[in-house]
Amino acid sequence: MNIQEMIKNKFPNVIIFSEKIETNNQLVEILDYLKHTPELSFDILLSIIAIDYSEYIELIYPLVSTYLNERINISIKINSEVHSVIGIYSSAYFDECEIYDLFGVNFIGNNNLKRLFMPSTWIGHPLRKNYELKDERLSWNG
Amino acid sequence: MKGYLGMDKMCLNLGPQHPSTHGVLRLILELDGEKVLSAEPDVGYLHRGLEKMAESKNYIQYLPMVDRVDYLSGFFYSYAFCNAVEILNHIQVPEYANYIRVMLLELNRIASHLLWLGTYLLDLGAISPMFYTFREREDIVTYFEKVTGQRLMYNYFTFGGVRHTDIYLNEVKNIVEKIYFKVDEYESLITDNPIFISRTKDIGVISKKKALDWGLTGPNLRASGILQDYRMNTPMYDDIEYDIVMSSEGDCYSRYIVRIYEIRESVSIINQCLEYLTTIELPNIECSRVPILNNPVGEIYSFVEAPRGLTMCYLNSVGEDTPYRVKWRTGSFYSTQILKEVLKGVNLSDVMAIYGSLDVVLPEVDR
Numbered sequence A: 001m002n003i004q005e006m007i008k009n010k011f012p013n014v015i016i017f018s019e020k021i022e023t024n025n026q027l028v029e030i031l032d033y034l035k036h037t038p039e040l041s042f043d044i045l046l047s048i049i050a051i052d053y054s055e056y057i058e059l060i061y062p063l064v065s066t067y068l069n070e071r072i073n074i075s076i077k078i079n080s081e082v083h084s085v086i087g088i089y090s091s092a093y094f095d096e097c098e099i100y101d102l103f104g105v106n107f108i109g110n111n112n113l114k115r116l117f118m119p120s121t122w123i124g125h126p127l128r129k130n131y132e133l134k135d136e137r138l139s140w141n142g
Numbered sequence B: 001m002k003g004y005l006g007m008d009k010m011c012l013n014l015g016p017q018h019p020s021t022h023g024v025l026r027l028i029l030e031l032d033g034e035k036v037l038s039a040e041p042d043v044g045y046l047h048r049g050l051e052k053m054a055e056s057k058n059y060i061q062y063l064p065m066v067d068r069v070d071y072l073s074g075f076f077y078s079y080a081f082c083n084a085v086e087i088l089n090h091i092q093v094p095e096y097a098n099y100i101r102v103m104l105l106e107l108n109r110i111a112s113h114l115l116w117l118g119t120y121l122l123d124l125g126a127i128s129p130m131f132y133t134f135r136e137r138e139d140i141v142t143y144f145e146k147v148t149g150q151r152l153m154y155n156y157f158t159f160g161g162v163r164h165t166d167i168y169l170n171e172v173k174n175i176v177e178k179i180y181f182k183v184d185e186y187e188s189l190i191t192d193n194p195i196f197i198s199r200t201k202d203i204g205v206i207s208k209k210k211a212l213d214w215g216l217t218g219p220n221l222r223a224s225g226i227l228q229d230y231r232m233n234t235p236m237y238d239d240i241e242y243d244i245v246m247s248s249e250g251d252c253y254s255r256y257i258v259r260i261y262e263i264r265e266s267v268s269i270i271n272q273c274l275e276y277l278t279t280i281e282l283p284n285i286e287c288s289r290v291p292i293l294n295n296p297v298g299e300i301y302s303f304v305e306a307p308r309g310l311t312m313c314y315l316n317s318v319g320e321d322t323p324y325r326v327k328w329r330t331g332s333f334y335s336t337q338i339l340k341e342v343l344k345g346v347n348l349s350d351v352m353a354i355y356g357s358l359d360v361v362l363p364e365v366d367r
Helices: A003-010 A027-036 A092-103 B050-054 B059-069 B074-089 B095-123 B128-148 B169-190 B194-200 B208-213 B252-279 B331-337 B348-357 B362-366
Strands: A021-023 A049-052 A057-065 A070-078 A081-083 A106-108 B010-014 B026-032 B035-042 B298-306 B309-317 B325-329
Touching (some): A003 A027, A027 A057, A049 A092, A049 B325, A057 B309, A070 A081, B050 B059, B059 B074, B059 B362, B074 B298, B095 B128, B095 B169, B095 B252, B128 B169, B194 B252, B252 B348, B309 B331, B331 B362
Antiparallel strands (some): A049 A057, A057 A070, B010 B026, B026 B035, B298 B309, B309 B325
């Protein structure tokens, strides 16, 4: 049985695309299942990719299994909030801070969210498509 | 707030202008005497917005920019981006160009590892290895300058191949012959050196589980005893034989051993490329034309095994002439993050030994 079928059996609500598997609310459960099932053991979370499609933000979680030498992408569409996965993959902490900083997404359960790249006084989230360049509220643009 | 020995705990700011941080990393250390209680890496001093820039530049305009993600291994990032665009537009890369790419990537890997070796030993207080490694690195960088016109930011790979085929194979042959023997020289200086061993052995041990959990890749992960090398999944490397170097201890010393042996493996890969490139007749291209890019709608994940870990270029196209979103996943980002975990409970004098061994380059973290 291949990986996509296994996930489909366990979580019937997922939508399977060729490159990614989309879920609407079971993100934490799916990642937990993928990491802790011995025959899958997707043990590395490569990154978290955020894409701003104006109506919604899509988050993609690319995972790598060193045991199977396989890769899989889990995606979720959100408005501005999603559950944090630092309980499953510790490496997600910096990624979540980065997305919080550049996209303004709030990760529920990650209590130490901070602006990773921009100064803490920065206004706005630069990678959002509606981000205003030359914002006059920032003193150096005024 | 009293610590051990009844002394006050101290908060120490290491960096951002510390000479051993190889860039601008700020570490906020909480100290009890000389023991580190907690460490908090603070990054972002080199944030240039490379991902935002991609959204306003077209593909060809963005190409010179990607070398700047990491100035020590520019070829890898250029390759990752070119590869993503090639997959998106279904462009076939000719075989000779693939071999030239592999040869230059591996030369770049050697140059990057040599610079790491010199500066790491410098961090530990040994001055002379720096001059030895920079001597050999200079040959490689001079060769790159001759071929690409630049010493660090090459902009030589292009969509569908390489810019020109004027690549002076004889010089490569001389360089790798020399390096193969010089690696033995470094090893005779460093590997059995009792001071080096006592500074690095059993220091900064990262267990298998911890390494995976914190997303380490590349030589750092292989030093913890996990077989993970994306070259195995890269079609470009299919006809090339090489060994994957692994070590099981996960301490600073094994990270050194892995990198030293990787230099030897790279030399063997370059020799195989040279063998191929000297037998065929290279087409005489003075300036390659970029193929027409249609940029269909699609999401592309392009991977390359860079010297500092697995690098991913995520490219999202919605059919316009600029990318909709580009995301860089770099190895150093995760090597910096793990400091939070590894530095807990170590001596202050070991902080730089551990940090140096992870081979972090800060522009890659901040992008």
